[in-house]
Amino acid sequence: MAKSVETLEQSIKDVPKAKKLESKKTWLSWGLLAPVLFFFILMSVLPTVWMFGLAFYDYTLTSAQNPRFVGFDNFRDFLANRALAGAVSRTLIFVLSAVILQTILGILIGVLFWKNDKMPGRRLALTLLFTPMVVTPIATSLFWKFILDPTLGVLNFFVSTFGFDRIDTLSSTTLAFPTLVFVDTWMWTPFMTLMTLAALGSVPKAELEAARVDRLPLTRLIRTVIWPHAKFILGLGLLLRIIDAFKTMDLAYVMTGGGPGDRTELIAVSLYRFAFKSFKLGYSSAVSVFLLFVAIALTAIYLYVLNARKKAEE
Amino acid sequence: MYDIRLENVTKEFDNFTAVDDITFTIPKSSVTVLLGPSGCGKTTLMRMIAGLETPTRGRIFFGEHDVTDVPTRRRNIGMVFQYPVIYRGTSVRKNLELPLLSEKLSKDELDKRVDEVAEILDLTSVLKRRVEELDNGTRQKIAVGREVARQPRIILFDEPITNIDLTSKMELKRSMKELFSRLKQTIVYVTHDQTEAMTLADQIALMQDGVITQSDSPKVIYENPNSQFAGWFLGNPGMNFVPSEFVSVAGTKITSPLFTQTIDLGSKATSVDILGVRAEGISVSISQVAGACAATVTRKSIGAGGQYLLDLTVGGLLVKARVSHSIGREAKDTVWTSIASENITFFDSSGKALSSEIKVK
Numbered sequence: 223m224a225k226s227v228e229t230l231e232q233s234i235k236d237v238p239k240a241k242k243l244e245s246k247k248t249w250l251s252w253g254l255l256a257p258v259l260f261f262f263i264l265m266s267v268l269p270t271v272w273m274f275g276l277a278f279y280d281y282t283l284t285s286a287q288n289p290r291f292v293g294f295d296n297f298r299d300f301l302a303n304r305a306l307a308g309a310v311s312r313t314l315i316f317v318l319s320a321v322i323l324q325t326i327l328g329i330l331i332g333v334l335f336w337k338n339d340k341m342p343g344r345r346l347a348l349t350l351l352f353t354p355m356v357v358t359p360i361a362t363s364l365f366w367k368f369i370l371d372p373t374l375g376v377l378n379f380f381v382s383t384f385g386f387d388r389i390d391t392l393s394s395t396t397l398a399f400p401t402l403v404f405v406d407t408w409m410w411t412p413f414m415t416l417m418t419l420a421a422l423g424s425v426p427k428a429e430l431e432a433a434r435v436d437r438l439p440l441t442r443l444i445r446t447v448i449w450p451h452a453k454f455i456l457g458l459g460l461l462l463r464i465i466d467a468f469k470t471m472d473l474a475y476v477m478t479g480g481g482p483g484d485r486t487e488l489i490a491v492s493l494y495r496f497a498f499k500s501f502k503l504g505y506s507s508a509v510s511v512f513l514l515f516v517a518i519a520l521t522a523i524y525l526y527v528l529n530a531r532k533k534a535e536e
Numbered sequence: 537m538y539d540i541r542l543e544n545v546t547k548e549f550d551n552f553t554a555v556d557d558i559t560f561t562i563p564k565s566s567v568t569v570l571l572g573p574s575g576c577g578k579t580t581l582m583r584m585i586a587g588l589e590t591p592t593r594g595r596i597f598f599g600e601h602d603v604t605d606v607p608t609r610r611r612n613i614g615m616v617f618q619y620p621v622i623y624r625g626t627s628v629r630k631n632l633e634l635p636l637l638s639e640k641l642s643k644d645e646l647d648k649r650v651d652e653v654a655e656i657l658d659l660t661s662v663l664k665r666r667v668e669e670l671d672n673g674t675r676q677k678i679a680v681g682r683e684v685a686r687q688p689r690i691i692l693f694d695e696p697i698t699n700i701d702l703t704s705k706m707e708l709k710r711s712m713k714e715l716f717s718r719l720k721q722t723i724v725y726v727t728h729d730q731t732e733a734m735t736l737a738d739q740i741a742l743m744q745d746g747v748i749t750q751s752d753s754p755k756v757i758y759e760n761p762n763s764q765f766a767g768w769f770l771g772n773p774g775m776n777f778v779p780s781e782f783v784s785v786a787g788t789k790i791t792s793p794l795f796t797q798t799i800d801l802g803s804k805a806t807s808v809d810i811l812g813v814r815a816e817g818i819s820v821s822i823s824q825v826a827g828a829c830a831a832t833v834t835r836k837s838i839g840a841g842g843q844y845l846l847d848l849t850v851g852g853l854l855v856k857a858r859v860s861h862s863i864g865r866e867a868k869d870t871v872w873t874s875i876a877s878e879n880i881t882f883f884d885s886s887g888k889a890l891s892s893e894i895k896v897k
Contacts, residue, residue: 431588432621434608436635436682442623446634450624 270514276507283501296508305484306492306509313489316399317467320406325460327407328414335415336422355412363476366405367392370477392478398485402474409473410463417459421452454528461524465517489513537722538599538689539564540585545594547580554580556746557594564599567716567723568751569733572743573769578726581743582692585724587611598690614683614691618698620675622667629654629663631678635686653681656718657711673704677711684715693725697732712736730770734758742766764887767812773845775881776818776855778811793851795875796827801882809885817879818857820846821872828872836867848873 277296281289300306335348354362369375372390382388391397425448433443471490474480480487480495493513497506540562547555555577562568570578583589585596587608595604603611614635623631632650641649654660657677662670667678676696683691696712697705713736716723727733733740734754741751742765750762754770761767767775784791785808790799792811801808821828834854835847844864846857850873857873882890 426619426621428617428619429621429623431586431608432615432617432679434588435586435613435615436686437609437638438623438634439638442634446623446625 273507273510276504277511279504281502281504283503289504292504296505297512299505300508300512305487306489308484309487309489309492312399312484312487313468313470316403316406316470316488317464320403320410321460321463321467323403323407324411324414324463327411328416329418329456331411332415332418332422336419351415352412354409355416357409359409359472360476362405362409363473366408367477370401393482395482395485398478398482402477402486405477406467406470406473410467413463414459417456418452421455421459422448424455425451457524457528461521464520468513468517468520537564537720538601540690540722540724541597542581542585543595543597545581545584545591545596547577547584547589548592553746555584555591558746558748559594560741560748560751562722562724562741563739564722565720566738567725567736569725569727569737569740570743571727571730571733571737571740571769573728576743577746578728578743579694582694582724582726585690586613586615586692612688612690614686614688616676616679616683616691616693616696618695620672620699621679622670622675624668626667627663628659628665628667628670628678631667632659632663632682632685635682639686649685649687653685653715656715657681658707671701671704673700673708676700676704677708680708680712680715684719688721690722690724691719693723695727696725698727698729709735730772734770740770742769744769760889761812761881762889764810764812764883764889767814767881767889771814773815773856775812775814777883778813778853778855780809780885782851782853783808783811794829794853794855794873796829797877799877799880804882804890807884807890808882810883810887812881812883812889813855813875813879815845815856815858817875818848818855819874819876820848820857820859820863820867822863822866822868824872825874828874831871831873833867833869833871836864838864846871 276289278291278293279289280287280292280295331351335344338344341347369377370391372378372388372393377391378388389397391401429447429451430443433447438447469490470488471494474486474488474491475494478486480491489509490513493506493509496502496509542558542560542562545555545558546553558581570581572578580589584591587603587606591604595602597603598611623634626634629650632653633646636646636649650663651660654663657680659674659677659681662674667675670678676699680693680696693712697708700708709732716736725733725736737754739751739753740757741748742757743749744765750757750766752760757766758770761770761775764775764777768777778792778794782792782794785805788800788802788805790801790805790808790811794811819828820831824830829850831848831850833846834849837845838861839845839858842861844859844861844867846859846864846867848855848857848871859867863871884890
């Protein structure tokens with residue numbers, strides 16, 4: 223009996239020691255994280271907080287005045303601004319049409335590559351296919367601008383060679399916007415192809431083979447074998463693409479500068495103008511906050527749907 | 537029902553021959569187990585029967601039909617995979633029904649078939665559950681049930697109980713034994729587990745390095761292995777081998793430090809190189825008896841059946857002997873062993889058994 227009490231005491235003595243070790247370990251992990259955290263806070267958290275703050279101030283870099291607190295005035299102005307409302311709805315149409323096109327094309331090309339895993343030159347074809355995605359958007363925008371140029375562009379060279387009238391797509395009120403959607407699709411379809419390939423790759427081989435043995439019709443195969451595995455990666459790709467498309471700036475800014483008129487004026491282009499042409503930092507912060515909330519809302523909806531599905535499955 | 541005939545079937549991957557010119561008939565309405573170590577080509581052979589792989593050379597027939605170029609979908613086979621395949625987002629009942637939907641059965645017939653297999657596999661209580669909720673063991677039962685309910689003429693099993701936990705393994709093995717005794721289909725079952733093979737097979741086709749080395753009922757293969765490989769692979773522990781340095785051949789007579797008798801093999805004696813004896817073929821007694829050799833016990837372990845497994849050194853060679861519970865319990869450092877001549881299998885220098893041609897006198 224005495225001995226067990228002793229060991230009990232001993233073990234109680236051991237407790238703080240163990241805790242000390244534990245806290246040392248915690249310090250080590252925090253220590254290792256510190257440099258990353260430092261830069262993350264410096265480059266990401268602080269500017270965001272700063273932006274939130276600025277959104278409530280009237281602050282223009284070019285004026286001599288100090289920032290002035292204006293409450294929700296910036297937001298009120300922004301919501302009353304017809305041009306901005308137009309830019310937002312234009313952006314939504316841009317996101318919808320471009321992402322839908324990219325998804326459909328991406329899935330089709332992905333399935334094609336997936337079905338033909340023994341085709342010769344598959345690897346080379348895939349590499350080439352992914353180049354548009356790897357090239358800097360500015361470069362892409364520039365060379366498409368050159369291709370479409372009404373006098374020097376290679377497109378119009380062919381158009382005129384075949385005896386048609388030259389077309390100036392980027393200055394055309396009807397064609398400029400679809401052209402932007404087209405170039406964006408050209409640039410980002412490979413991404414959806416990649417996501418499709420990854421999604422299809424996540425379907426276990428045995429399940430596909432079992433479906434062949436069990437003679438499942440195509441619709442069943444898609445519904446009960448492919449979709450349950452593929453949906454997460456595909457959904458993630460879609461989400462990333464939507465958020466990214468929402469922020470599209472370089473493409474429109476370089477190719478059309480938002481024109482002709484306001485036909486291709488996406489919200490991010492307006493934002494850029496406010497911030498770096500007019501230097502209205504307070505106002506553009508308010509717009510940014512709005513955009514941030516749109517992105518958060520989209521992510522939240524996606525996560526909610528994903529979780530709801532998961533729950534339904536459980 | 538169909539038998540499955542393989543004619544000179546060969547499968548080569550880049551620079552590796554997985555299946556090497558196999559000509560073999562898998563009899564109809566019985567259970568054939570393809571047994572062999574990993575990489576012996578058994579799964580590849582099965583996948584070719586299923587049409588999931590195409591043979592590099594050779595033909596495959598189901599009965600009279602050449603199916604070599606028939607796609608999997610049109611072969612009318614069932615297959616259970618090593619990885620438990622379930623069709624997600626549906627109930628267990630729906631899973632069992634899915635392959636049946638293309639058969640255009642009446643509702644009554646459909647229900648009857650599903651209920652029947654559910655009953656045998658003990659799935660009745662979970663029929664309404666969603667498949668995602670169930671563990672791997674139950675998932676594999678569903679997979680087995682799904683293939684059986686469809687009643688194809690041929691059902692293939694690719695190591696179906698390898699990936700599930702021990703309890704479910706025993707349970708599934710039992711239900712499959714029950715199923716196999718009722719089914720009239722031609723069943724091919726691939727495994728590397730000899731116990732599974734012994735339990736389930738009507739006949740075992742033993743495979744090594746892409747060829748079938750022996751095929752017969754489990755009993756015949758166990759008692760008359762035609763090669764050292766068969767003797768070693770079937771049996772737990774595998775057969776004891778007495779290498780040539782422990783075997784003396786003089787004229788027609790064979791002697792060895794492991795036993796006291798002289799065995800007369802007639803003219804065949806000269807080809808004998810290695811002797812084989814199963815663990816239970818060694819008789820062990822606690823006290824000295826006439827015609828026995830002294831053996832040292834180096835290790836003792838008890839088996840699940842209560843018998844003991846003894847590691848013995850006899851005449852300088854380490855062998856394993858399986859003995860009854862009472863002998864095992866009493867065995868001390870030294871025991872007395874004898875090996876009856878009929879318990880000995882004779883192999884030539886290439887490892888081929890000579891026993892079928894040899895009569896022990």
